[in-house]
Amino acid sequence: MTNRTDTPDRIRAAFADAGVTGRLAALDVDSGAGIGVDADHLVCTASVHKLPLLVALHAQAAAGRLDLTEQVEIPPAGRTPGPTGLAAMLDAARLSLRDLAFLMMTVSDNAAADLLLARVGLDAVNGTTARLGLDATYAVHTFGASMAAIKEDAGPAGARALADPHVIARLRALDPARSNRSTPRDLARLLAAVWRDDACTPEHGAAIRRLMGLQVWPHRLASGFPFDDVHVAGKTGSLPTLRAEAGVVEYPDGGRYAVAVFTRTAQTAATLPAADAVIGTTARIAVDALRAG
Template sequence: MVEQRIREVFAEAGAEGVLHAVPVGGAPDTAEVAVGADEPVVIASIFKVLLVLEFARQVAAGQLDPRERVRVTAADRLGGWGTAGCVDDIELSLRDLAYFALSVSDNSAADLLLDRVGLDTVQLLAKELGLTRTRIVGGPREVLELMLAEVGARNEAEFAQRYPSLPDERKRRMGVLDPQRTNSATPREITWLLRLVWRDEAGPPQACAQVRELMARQVFRHRLVSGFPDEVTVAAKTGTLPGLHMEAGVVRYPDGGRYAVSVFARTRELTASRTAVDSAIGATARIAVDFLRSQGL
């Protein structure tokens, strides 16, 4: 049974996982592979897909100029990739913030973009798209501030000193790992969002196209991509927190077959890097898609 095989792959990697996979178009909505697809999950940086979609919709509506310049200063840096890790102040456009947010999961870029488009509009977009179990409480800065507050740290450096000494059980109780206290959804709702984007049903066609194009430019190739042959293209977004490893995207075969897949894995070890788990995300996605294709979908 395909669902059992998926669970076994996660177990072999030392993880528990949930997954949802569906054809993007042309198949009945009941065609799916579902393993815990309706369980609430922390979505971490996968939230940025919804954020950039709202940005692209506002650009298409003439509400924002994508060329508007934004300065990223020391106060905006949250650590990580892209502008988030720069030493000096830089200036770039709103559309380049969107590019960095999706291509390298730039937290500072996402935070500044969220300030411009509005948290309330992103929340309203989720409701408009029927994502009734998707919870958006804030951007990367809110996540960071929650983590600092929970360990009593004044800044990232102090957090880095205190976090390793915390008991594992206290680490697991942190709000950023709790779907009820941070940005969250279900695997099924994430694939629904992707289907809407790929069908041009999540907003104006040009807005959906922009999201697809930016997701296709993601530089991280160690999760979903690892499960598929070179001729299969993958447009996706990763998300990572201690003990949580995830990715959601659309895989496209040369014959035109397209499949939306969302995979969320949780490990007992509270680390951000687990090669075996990353490979399991790709392997389970491949198992699910192979099954759908075997059914002629």
């Protein structure tokens, strides 16, 4: 039987075994019961901040300030760089706002995200999180600006320099005071609001939940819940030494649990399977404890 009192210690032990420093918040969407490990610690959100952008997009659509079927012309030049989606494509394209949102959430397309951000605006993203009482959550810049800052801080050696811990230490993108930021608790509260239809109207809440359920990455949060009848919807975030995911785990008995996990590692390698998997491991520990009462 799961003992709620020792759950934080078990989560900390799992983080230590994986060689990471971790922060976690988990909430029962319906009862409000929660578990946290450094849940109010300020973190750089990386691509997890695409979630507040998505909520702001749908809030504006619900208010009639934009039409999600609005078409956007996307020339090949000037796109925010990245390894997926439009960011990696070579030719001109034309997509609706809602299809840009699909690319942003399912494959974490940076170019799609910044096209949406240009339409929605940073002020609207921050207004949305403020309206929901998420006081620690703030968008400072575009996703392209974050990538540009990493390139500048890395210096002339480029990506090779990111193997140097001294270079990592000076990256502005990893400083919450100078980058898009939140806390695990804020992000879990945001997800709970989306799942309860408190963040948007039910129609738009359903659209957000659908997109989050289509994310293609199974190696972090979803890895902790390898069951055909358990549904995981999430959004990952990655920067050098930073791995994160925020999402909701839904059980067939109706249980719904919002979880946000952020990790940092001293190792600079881009591929660290244990650092990815511990996000699912610790989320499972927290959700099991919430389900046990």
